[in-house]
Amino acid sequence: MSVDVREQLLQGTAPGEGLAIELVGDGDLVTADMSLSIGPAHPATHGVFRVVFEMDGERIVRAKPVIGYMHRGFEKLAEYRDYRQIMALVNRHDWLSGFSNELGVALAVEQMLEMEVPERAQWIRMLLAEWNRILNHLMFIGSFALELGAITPMFYAFREREDIQHLMESATGGRLHFTYNQVGGVKIDLPKGFLAESRQVSRTIRERLPDYFDLVLGNEIFRGRTVDVGPLPTDVALSIGVTGPALQATGLAEDSRVTEPYLKYGDIDVEVPVRKNGDAFDRFDVLLNRIRVSLDIIDQIHDHIGAGPVNQKLPKMVKAPEGATYVRTENPLGQLGYWLESDGGRTPWRLKMRTPSFSNVQAIPYLVQGQLLPDAISILGSVFFVVGDIDR
Amino acid sequence: MTKLLAAPALAAVTPAESLLDSFSGTVVPLLLKIALITVMFLVVPLVGGYLEHKGMARLQNRRGPVEAGPAGSLQLVADGIKFIQKEDIIPRAADRTVFAMAPGVGLVATLLSFAVIPLGPGLFALDLELGLFYVLAISSVGVLGIMMAGWASANKFSLIGGLRAAAQLIAYELPLILVAVAVALQAGTLSLVGIVEAQQTSDLFGTGISLWYVFPQALGFGIFFLAALAELSRPPFDMPIGDSELVFGYITEYSGIKFAMFLLTEYAGMILMSGLTVVLFLGGWQPLPGVDLPDGWLGVVLGTGVTIGKIMLLVFVMVWVRVAYPRLREDQLQRISWTVLVPLSLLNLAVVAVGKVVAG
Numbered sequence: 001m002s003v004d005v006r007e008q009l010l011q012g013t014a015p016g017e018g019l020a021i022e023l024v025g026d027g028d029l030v031t032a033d034m035s036l037s038i039g040p041a042h043p044a045t046h047g048v049f050r051v052v053f054e055m056d057g058e059r060i061v062r063a064k065p066v067i068g069y070m071h072r073g074f075e076k077l078a079e080y081r082d083y084r085q086i087m088a089l090v091n092r093h094d095w096l097s098g099f100s101n102e103l104g105v106a107l108a109v110e111q112m113l114e115m116e117v118p119e120r121a122q123w124i125r126m127l128l129a130e131w132n133r134i135l136n137h138l139m140f141i142g143s144f145a146l147e148l149g150a151i152t153p154m155f156y157a158f159r160e161r162e163d164i165q166h167l168m169e170s171a172t173g174g175r176l177h178f179t180y181n182q183v184g185g186v187k188i189d190l191p192k193g194f195l196a197e198s199r200q201v202s203r204t205i206r207e208r209l210p211d212y213f214d215l216v217l218g219n220e221i222f223r224g225r226t227v228d229v230g231p232l233p234t235d236v237a238l239s240i241g242v243t244g245p246a247l248q249a250t251g252l253a254e255d256s257r258v259t260e261p262y263l264k265y266g267d268i269d270v271e272v273p274v275r276k277n278g279d280a281f282d283r284f285d286v287l288l289n290r291i292r293v294s295l296d297i298i299d300q301i302h303d304h305i306g307a308g309p310v311n312q313k314l315p316k317m318v319k320a321p322e323g324a325t326y327v328r329t330e331n332p333l334g335q336l337g338y339w340l341e342s343d344g345g346r347t348p349w350r351l352k353m354r355t356p357s358f359s360n361v362q363a364i365p366y367l368v369q370g371q372l373l374p375d376a377i378s379i380l381g382s383v384f385f386v387v388g389d390i391d392r
Numbered sequence: 393m394t395k396l397l398a399a400p401a402l403a404a405v406t407p408a409e410s411l412l413d414s415f416s417g418t419v420v421p422l423l424l425k426i427a428l429i430t431v432m433f434l435v436v437p438l439v440g441g442y443l444e445h446k447g448m449a450r451l452q453n454r455r456g457p458v459e460a461g462p463a464g465s466l467q468l469v470a471d472g473i474k475f476i477q478k479e480d481i482i483p484r485a486a487d488r489t490v491f492a493m494a495p496g497v498g499l500v501a502t503l504l505s506f507a508v509i510p511l512g513p514g515l516f517a518l519d520l521e522l523g524l525f526y527v528l529a530i531s532s533v534g535v536l537g538i539m540m541a542g543w544a545s546a547n548k549f550s551l552i553g554g555l556r557a558a559a560q561l562i563a564y565e566l567p568l569i570l571v572a573v574a575v576a577l578q579a580g581t582l583s584l585v586g587i588v589e590a591q592q593t594s595d596l597f598g599t600g601i602s603l604w605y606v607f608p609q610a611l612g613f614g615i616f617f618l619a620a621l622a623e624l625s626r627p628p629f630d631m632p633i634g635d636s637e638l639v640f641g642y643i644t645e646y647s648g649i650k651f652a653m654f655l656l657t658e659y660a661g662m663i664l665m666s667g668l669t670v671v672l673f674l675g676g677w678q679p680l681p682g683v684d685l686p687d688g689w690l691g692v693v694l695g696t697g698v699t700i701g702k703i704m705l706l707v708f709v710m711v712w713v714r715v716a717y718p719r720l721r722e723d724q725l726q727r728i729s730w731t732v733l734v735p736l737s738l739l740n741l742a743v744v745a746v747g748k749v750v751a752g
Contacts, residue, residue, distance in 0.1 A: 149719025155452040
């Protein structure tokens with residue numbers, strides 16, 4: 001390397017200027033690690049998430065996630081909305097699991113009011129939450145495969161998603177932001193024929209599910225790209241706060257639907273799929289199996305759901321009594337916690353969100369260290385996060 | 393014209409003919425043929441591209457292009473017009489000359505290689521004695537264009553893409569050439585026309601069924617096709633582009649007509665490699681083993697149709713592979729090449745050589 005390029009590198013005027021470059025070696029063989037910024041607009045980050053990799057060739061020396069590009073201030077906004085309005089706010093932070101988000105807030109407020117929710121409303125909530133979970137998982141199955149270069153699973157996943165979207169739209173009127181929950185139950189009753197259609201969709205997806213196992217999970221190249229890539233030990237996962245499919249893939253059967261049942265999850269059988277290695281393959285495997293489990297749950301709900309009211313008569317303005325509570329639910333991507341603190345007014349005094357994506361991406365620096373760039377993409381895809389859910 | 397197309401290239405010319413005769417007898421037909429072949433190979437990639445659009449769409453539960461032309465068949469033409477109208481952006485930090493030359497280097501290398509691919513009996517621009525050698529040599533120049541693009545873009549994603557392409561080429565050129573050598577050995581010639589004719593005249597144990605080299609060298613056929621995919625950077629070997637990792641690899645900074653030239657190079661490359669596979673292994677313009685074409689015009693037309701049909705079949709397989717498989721990792725690709733494909737192609741070469749000696 002000529003002297004002037006070396007000077008340029010040191011002064012930061014060379015191509016890639018303004019980066020912290022560390023020169024290695026001396027004389028003509030001086031080299032520098034390259035820093036590669038994945039994001040904020042990059043296909044593998046599905047959103048405005050950024051990871052700065054310091055690369056030695058194709059190998060990653062260090063990684064630093066940079067978050068906050070999509071910070072929308074939901075926690076603060078929630079302090080200026082009453083409990084009705086918050087429903088329309090929280091289904092936006094993780095936009096792929098809107099229903100489950102609403103559910104968490106509704107449960108928190110009901111817990112503070114010590115309100116008894118009608119049985120039918122609880123079953124309906126569970127039914128739609130599980131459909132929402134499948135909707136979310138299908139999206140990640142498609143996008144993870146897409147990041148590994150397989151384009152087809154995305155189209156298959158969207159075919160299934162469209163059936164479910166149609167189903168949920170018939171009940172809630174929304175495709176992404178359902179705003180169907182309200183304190184004390186759900187907005188309106190299910191439309192006529194909903195359960196029959198729900199049964200039908202469940203059957204269809206169950207029939208098509210083996211396609212994903214064959215096309216993606218059984219694919220030689222897919223295995224080659226994911227097995228032993230980014231293994232996450234259980235203790236590291238726990239210390240970082242990883243939850244959901246990424247934690248279950250490490251071998252820990254932690255799922256609040258089982259360990260701390262809410263709604264009526266205690267009345268039905270919920271299987272928690274676990275794997276051993278916690279690598280990208282296992283995370284994907286767990287995700288795919290969670291769809292199967294959700295279908296099992298949906299079929300059980302169909303048998304349990306009975307007639308009755310679906311909401312409670314509410315006062316003109318719902319006010320949570322003074323105090324605080326914490327509710328955690330098993331969101332599609334992991335544990336979603338809402339810390340709700342109220343001073344007795346019409347709005348929360350503080351609504352703290354513990355979102356699964358935020359905790360899950362903290363594992364990225366640990367996982368990608370020393371990996372190759374393509375493996376890092378595989379890891380980014382298999383940690384399963386939604387950018388809005390990280391930045392809130 | 394009949395003579396022009398059906399006569400075996402330059403053989404008709406004798407030294408005794410006058411300069412004028414030789415001009416009208418060789419140069420004009422040659423120019424005509426070159427023009428015909430060039431047009432052919434600029435149109436056929438569009439057909440291949442359409443096949444990719446529609447084939448992929450059907451395999452993925454979609455419809456593909458439907459608006460431009462009947463059943464969307466003019467989509468690529470419409471795309472081309474769009475690309476010409478687009479602003480041609482050159483990054484400020486780019487090496488302008490190299491950046492501008494890169495797409496051309498790739499496209500010209502591919503188009504030049506077409507000169508020796510025979511489409512039908514007598515329908516080829518050139519019948520070089522070293523045809524096979526020429527194709528393999530010229531088509532590898534194309535990767536130079538990719539490396540130039542990667543380096544000149546002054547973009548890290550482009551640079552990694554270009555380097556990956558170079559590594560990939562070195563790894564896959566070797567099995568490709570070793571397998572091609574085995575074919576040349578069996579045919580006893582390096583001329584591509586000669587190889588096609590050798591396949592047609594050879595005889596499978598006196599049954600009168602001609603021996604396409606895909607039968608004795610099925611292994612070689614597989615290796616050749618796989619290596620061709622890798623050399624073209626087609627999925628599952630599309631790491632140099634790797635859109636989910638490298639944005640668009642070495643093409644990231646390109647726009648407008650230069651971008652379109654890279655796309656055209658890719659489609660032309662697919663046709664070239666498929667054409668080469670057809671010539672080396674699938675009997676060229678012969679419709680079925682042992683079934684010969686009629687003589688004269690009809691034979692040329694039918695033969696061309698047969699060749700293009702076979703090429704399209706192989707292009708469809710490439711599309712099919714793209715739909716079914718994710719992308720490999722660079723080190724996995726290298727490992728497959730050096731530890732599996734190279735030894736297997738050497739084995740293939742050894743078997744063919746022994747067979748040749750034993751058969752006399």
